[in-house]
Amino acid sequence: MPSRASRPTAASPDALGVGGPRSEGTRRTILDAARALFAARGYEQTTIRAVAGQAGIDASMVMRYFGSKAGLFAAAATRDLDPPDIAGVPARGRGEALVRHFVNRWEVDPSEDMLVFLLRTAVTDGSVAEQLQTTFDRIVVGPLTALDYPDAERRAALIGSQLMGLALCRYILQLQPLASLSGDEIVAGLAPAIQRYLTQPMTGA
Amino acid sequence: MPSRASRPTAASPDALGVGGPRSEGTRRTILDAARALFAARGYEQTTIRAVAGQAGIDASMVMRYFGSKAGLFAAAATRDLDPPDIAGVPARGRGEALVRHFVNRWEVDPSEDMLVFLLRTAVTDGSVAEQLQTTFDRIVVGPLTALDYPDAERRAALIGSQLMGLALCRYILQLQPLASLSGDEIVAGLAPAIQRYLTQPMTGA
DNA sequence: AACGAAAGTCAACATGCGTTGGCAAACGGG
DNA sequence: CCCGTTTGCCAACGCATGTTGACTTTCGTT
Numbered sequence: 001m002p003s004r005a006s007r008p009t010a011a012s013p014d015a016l017g018v019g020g021p022r023s024e025g026t027r028r029t030i031l032d033a034a035r036a037l038f039a040a041r042g043y044e045q046t047t048i049r050a051v052a053g054q055a056g057i058d059a060s061m062v063m064r065y066f067g068s069k070a071g072l073f074a075a076a077a078t079r080d081l082d083p084p085d086i087a088g089v090p091a092r093g094r095g096e097a098l099v100r101h102f103v104n105r106w107e108v109d110p111s112e113d114m115l116v117f118l119l120r121t122a123v124t125d126g127s128v129a130e131q132l133q134t135t136f137d138r139i140v141v142g143p144l145t146a147l148d149y150p151d152a153e154r155r156a157a158l159i160g161s162q163l164m165g166l167a168l169c170r171y172i173l174q175l176q177p178l179a180s181l182s183g184d185e186i187v188a189g190l191a192p193a194i195q196r197y198l199t200q201p202m203t204g205a
Numbered sequence: 206m207p208s209r210a211s212r213p214t215a216a217s218p219d220a221l222g223v224g225g226p227r228s229e230g231t232r233r234t235i236l237d238a239a240r241a242l243f244a245a246r247g248y249e250q251t252t253i254r255a256v257a258g259q260a261g262i263d264a265s266m267v268m269r270y271f272g273s274k275a276g277l278f279a280a281a282a283t284r285d286l287d288p289p290d291i292a293g294v295p296a297r298g299r300g301e302a303l304v305r306h307f308v309n310r311w312e313v314d315p316s317e318d319m320l321v322f323l324l325r326t327a328v329t330d331g332s333v334a335e336q337l338q339t340t341f342d343r344i345v346v347g348p349l350t351a352l353d354y355p356d357a358e359r360r361a362a363l364i365g366s367q368l369m370g371l372a373l374c375r376y377i378l379q380l381q382p383l384a385s386l387s388g389d390e391i392v393a394g395l396a397p398a399i400q401r402y403l404t405q406p407m408t409g410a
Numbered sequence: 411a412a413c414g415a416a417a418g419t420c421a422a423c424a425t426g427c428g429t430t431g432g433c434a435a436a437c438g439g440g
Numbered sequence: 441c442c443c444g445t446t447t448g449c450c451a452a453c454g455c456a457t458g459t460t461g462a463c464t465t466t467c468g469t470t
Binding site for chain 2: 013040041044045060120122123124129132133136150153154157158160161162163164165166168170171172174175176177178189190192193197200202
């Protein structure tokens with residue numbers, strides 16, 4: 001990706017704090033570069049200079065826009081992500097729908113997905129782990145409780161551990177043969193297990 | 206843990222390379238400290254000085270013993286770990302036996318387990334990921350192929366992703382409610398899924 | 411055309427890191 | 441008792457990093 005100079009067009013005088021409204025164009029450019037690098041290398045390995053380099057600007061610009069490396073990460077880590085719509089799926093197909101939802105998103109570009117992005121950094125940073133918990137609650141636990149599944153939290157936890165394990169092994173660690181299977185093969189292999197987590201009776205408490 | 210000065214006892218003139226036989230006592234002390242810190246913070250966040258500090262010695266000592274930070278990690282990352290004995294278990298109970306094997310080990314002290322140790326560092330270091338692959342092949346894929354399971358590699362991959370996900374969510378990220386469940390509850394929840402991965406028919410290839 | 415603020419660059423600082431070499435104490439055989 | 445090896449500590453180097461401040465360039469407004 002060549003260094004897109006891009007004329008930032010001075011931006012519109014939108015609703016932004018008086019603290020310092022900057023060019024919205026380069027702001028997004030920086031955030032995209034930051035997300036890509038944070039997701040690819042993790043927090044420590046990602047340097048401000050590298051982010052600035054990929055964004056085609058100077059490192060001090062990143063500081064002016066986001067204050068600090070932590071501020072940059074915080075800004076990069078807040079993004080909308082849509083929970084899967086499993087309510088519109090018959091109960092027997094919800095396991096597969098759940099797996100397919102995430103696999104489809106991850107197949108496009110794992111680095112672009114918030115869950116993979118957070119996962120990578122959460123491993124080395126405890127505060128990010130809390131954020132991952134929140135995100136996960138909203139995106140997996142939420143839909144399950146909305147459908148009145150009993151023990152929704154525990155079922156979501158089991159399902160989550162499997163989905164996280166998949167994301168970890170396939171997209172981050174790239175372990176074989178998991179990394180070279182097709183998306184459909186992954187879905188076919190995982191869906192029955194997820195379905196089972198949804199429906200199997202719970203023992204103990 | 207107070208700084209154990211400990212007289213290294215000059216050690217026995219054991220079989221050690223001519224390059225530099227050092228005190229075996231402090232060598233192990235350093236390795237223990239290194240393993241604990243690597244497992245707790247990951248590779249980047251662990252500093253030579255911190256390892257030396259926890260071992261109660263100087264940082265340069267670590268260098269003399271292990272040459273470099275990478276050498277220290279390599280030394281810390283080589284340790285025996287026993288594959289689970291599922292051959293002596295009836296086929297119907299192998300899923301549970303597999304889960305229980307790892308959960309039992311992790312309940313004692315996750316930081317002491319090689320798999321958790323490697324997992325944490327593999328996320329930020331690609332070369333460690335390869336080592337994790339090797340370890341995993343030996344400890345999970347091996348026992349399965351030895352029992353002539355069809356599609357042993359793929360089944361092991363699915364099982365592995367679930368076990369890795371558990372280790373990640375419960376012991377590293379400490380996500381709720383997974384982190385606060387009892388070991389038995391974990392085993393009860395996961396065992397049927399693992400058993401299913403062992404026995405369910407494989408679709409596609 | 412001139413002004414001034416915004417946008418961006420450049421050089422430098424302070425810090426913490428891995429790493430190195432030199433120097434002091436402990437130990438053991440002659 | 442002395443001396444060489446081993447074991448350890450101290451101070452420092454070189455480097456990359458996050459961060460800062462002064463300087464230049466762009467560009468809309470008057």
